[in-house]
Amino acid sequence: METVRIGQCDVYEVLVREHEAMLGAYVLSIVHEPAVAEDICQEAFIQGFHQLATLKQKERFPAWLRTIARNLALAELARQKREVAIDPRVMEGMEDVFCALDRNPDGSLWQERAKKLAECVESLPAPLNACCKLHYFESNSAKQIAEILEISLAAVLKRLERARLAIGACVERRLVANDR
Amino acid sequence: MSEPIPPQKKSDEAGAEPLTPRREGRIRACEGILRSRFGQRGTQAGHRALEQLRLQTSAPARIDNSRRKWLLPLAACVIAGVMGFLLYRSAQPKVESIAQLRASAKAVLIRNGKETAADTGAGLMAGDRIRVQDGGAATVVYPDKTEIELVAGTEAAFSAARSSAEGKVIVLDRGTLHASIAKQAESRPMWFVTPHAEAVVRGTRLKLALVDQQTRLEVTEGLVELVRKEERVAVNAGQYAVAREGVALASASSIIADPALTEDKTTLPKLKFDFEDGKRPALWVVGVIQAEPPREGNRFCLAGETTKDNPWSKVKISAGLRRTLFVHDMDLELSFDYWVDEKVGSLDFYVWNNTQQDSFGNFFITNLAQKKWTRATVRLARLSKEDGSKKMRVGDLINELSIQVGQEGGVLYVDNVEISRQHIEAPQEF
Numbered sequence: 001m002e003t004v005r006i007g008q009c010d011v012y013e014v015l016v017r018e019h020e021a022m023l024g025a026y027v028l029s030i031v032h033e034p035a036v037a038e039d040i041c042q043e044a045f046i047q048g049f050h051q052l053a054t055l056k057q058k059e060r061f062p063a064w065l066r067t068i069a070r071n072l073a074l075a076e077l078a079r080q081k082r083e084v085a086i087d088p089r090v091m092e093g094m095e096d097v098f099c100a101l102d103r104n105p106d107g108s109l110w111q112e113r114a115k116k117l118a119e120c121v122e123s124l125p126a127p128l129n130a131c132c133k134l135h136y137f138e139s140n141s142a143k144q145i146a147e148i149l150e151i152s153l154a155a156v157l158k159r160l161e162r163a164r165l166a167i168g169a170c171v172e173r174r175l176v177a178n179d180r
Numbered sequence: 181m182s183e184p185i186p187p188q189k190k191s192d193e194a195g196a197e198p199l200t201p202r203r204e205g206r207i208r209a210c211e212g213i214l215r216s217r218f219g220q221r222g223t224q225a226g227h228r229a230l231e232q233l234r235l236q237t238s239a240p241a242r243i244d245n246s247r248r249k250w251l252l253p254l255a256a257c258v259i260a261g262v263m264g265f266l267l268y269r270s271a272q273p274k275v276e277s278i279a280q281l282r283a284s285a286k287a288v289l290i291r292n293g294k295e296t297a298a299d300t301g302a303g304l305m306a307g308d309r310i311r312v313q314d315g316g317a318a319t320v321v322y323p324d325k326t327e328i329e330l331v332a333g334t335e336a337a338f339s340a341a342r343s344s345a346e347g348k349v350i351v352l353d354r355g356t357l358h359a360s361i362a363k364q365a366e367s368r369p370m371w372f373v374t375p376h377a378e379a380v381v382r383g384t385r386l387k388l389a390l391v392d393q394q395t396r397l398e399v400t401e402g403l404v405e406l407v408r409k410e411e412r413v414a415v416n417a418g419q420y421a422v423a424r425e426g427v428a429l430a431s432a433s434s435i436i437a438d439p440a441l442t443e444d445k446t447t448l449p450k451l452k453f454d455f456e457d458g459k460r461p462a463l464w465v466v467g468v469i470q471a472e473p474p475r476e477g478n479r480f481c482l483a484g485e486t487t488k489d490n491p492w493s494k495v496k497i498s499a500g501l502r503r504t505l506f507v508h509d510m511d512l513e514l515s516f517d518y519w520v521d522e523k524v525g526s527l528d529f530y531v532w533n534n535t536q537q538d539s540f541g542n543f544f545i546t547n548l549a550q551k552k553w554t555r556a557t558v559r560l561a562r563l564s565k566e567d568g569s570k571k572m573r574v575g576d577l578i579n580e581l582s583i584q585v586g587q588e589g590g591v592l593y594v595d596n597v598e599i600s601r602q603h604i605e606a607p608q609e610f
Binding site for chain 1: 201220226340409
């Protein structure tokens with residue numbers, strides 16, 4: 001980390017490559033729009049580079065980077081007047097999941113660790129699984145999903161809500177509980 | 181763009197805990213990870229940030245007043261450094277290039293989503309992608325003389341290291357590449373990434389092909405490690421390994437013995453048909469199952485068919501337009517038993533080459549044994565265009581193969597048809 005502080009982009013590049021997948025997912029959990037999330041991640045990495053001197057514990061780098069990104073994301077939401085504030089307890093809940101994924105005893109990629117969530121999605125009953133994939137993976141709106149699956153909008157919303165609750169519970173069991 | 185789903189206060193899930201803000205946060209985190217497709221989406225941000233940082237850090241920095249006393253020695257050092265760097269640079273390729281296109285035809289360079297012709301001599305930057313169109317080829321050379329050859333129909337990304345434990349990284353999205361890899365640092369090996377597995381290389385010659393739902397790695401020299409999560413398999417020179425979802429990684433001949441693969445009807449290390457169940461396999465689209473001309477130990481065979489347009493009896497195996505029967509290689513052989521009547525003096529062979537979008541044949545066997553079951557073996561590498569303008573290339577995807585008599589009205593039966601490699605290594609333990 002010391003060598004990064006004196007401004008070596010090449011060394012910082014390794015940090016960026018290790019954490020960009022995590023940061024992208026984190027910002028997408030706040031702003032939803034992939035293009036906006038990309039811009040925020042880019043800015044967060046740049047600010048992170050310039051503020052590295054303020055980081056005291058190198059193992060805190062991912063959480064520290066998320067703090068920078070969170071501030072940028074909230075500022076963007078405020079600018080868009082879409083959401084002015086998020087309950088700090090909600091942010092703590094998000095950190096629970098991302099901190100659990102930061103732990104890397106086997107030296108695996110973040111993407112591989114994140115795939116534990118895929119097991120949660122796959123364990124959903126088929127109707128919820130289909131809704132979930134159409135919404136999160138293929139960015140379809142609830143209305144579009146209703147048209148694709150030929151079911152009512154209310155049914156889609158209900159299924160998505162059940163899916164997110166079930167995934168949340170599954171992740172708590174698999175990730176957060178182990179982290180406590 | 182999908183709208184966020186409004187959180188609800190209650191759930192109809194039996195026994196669900198109340199939705200506290202903290203749980204809501206955990207769920208939001210999961211949603212973000214799902215939207216990012218487990219971190220696969222939106223990875224250009226880091227690349228763009230680094231580009232911007234490089235531009236910023238190359239600009240002159242402001243100097244703190246308290247450090248002015250260091251100004252002159254520092255300036256002298258900087259000037260000396262810059263001069264040294266310029267001298268060094270004059271003898272080196274561009275710093276931002278990680279590799280160079282040494283030869284390229286019908287290839288496209290994709291940089292930051294923009295497509296341009298991949299011209300010979302162009303420098304490749306981390307994150308660049310090369311797509312080779314039908315009939316094209318591209319060779320990429322790294323400063324350490326590592327060479328990567330992309331064949332027609334291949335697309336690969338030349339990525340930056342994902343961690344400090346990685347050197348060069350090539351992501352193969354589709355097609356086939358051949359690599360001759362110079363000795364890499366022990367701590368920073370080269371990685372080849374496909375959807376099914378990753379190959380860790382420290383210096384070797386190999387071929388990597390991504391076909392349909394599996395990755396095939398062939399090693400000509402040295403040793404390559406094929407990795408998938410906790411699975412690791414060593415692939416030695418002269419061996420190959422196949423990685424496919426749901427099938428354990430294995431190398432060399434052990435994969436041939438894997439029933440899941442030998443039953444595969446898409447892309448096989450080995451195709452074999454004995455027709456003994458009396459049913460025509462789905463891949464055979466021309467030919468009729470019949471009780472064969474008598475011989476011991478065999479009951480059924482495939483009889484050639486004629487049509488109004490084609491009076492020459494033939495049998496044909498086809499994987500369909502979009503699927504692959506096999507990937508062509510120099511050591512592939514077609515072996516089969518044949519029985520022909522006295523009218524037949526020769527057998528012709530044709531394949532449809534999906535990569536080159538052309539039919540290849542121009543090869544026949546004569547001096548046939550008539551009215552007697554006989555085994556024949558044909559090297560598929562001998563098939564070519566009639567005018568000799570094209571040849572089958574290693575890595576070409578073949579989706580149809582026909583065997584046809586050369587004489588009108590002749591009768592043909594085939595049995596125990598097999599497409600396999602000439603030399604199959606004995607199983608080895610690692």
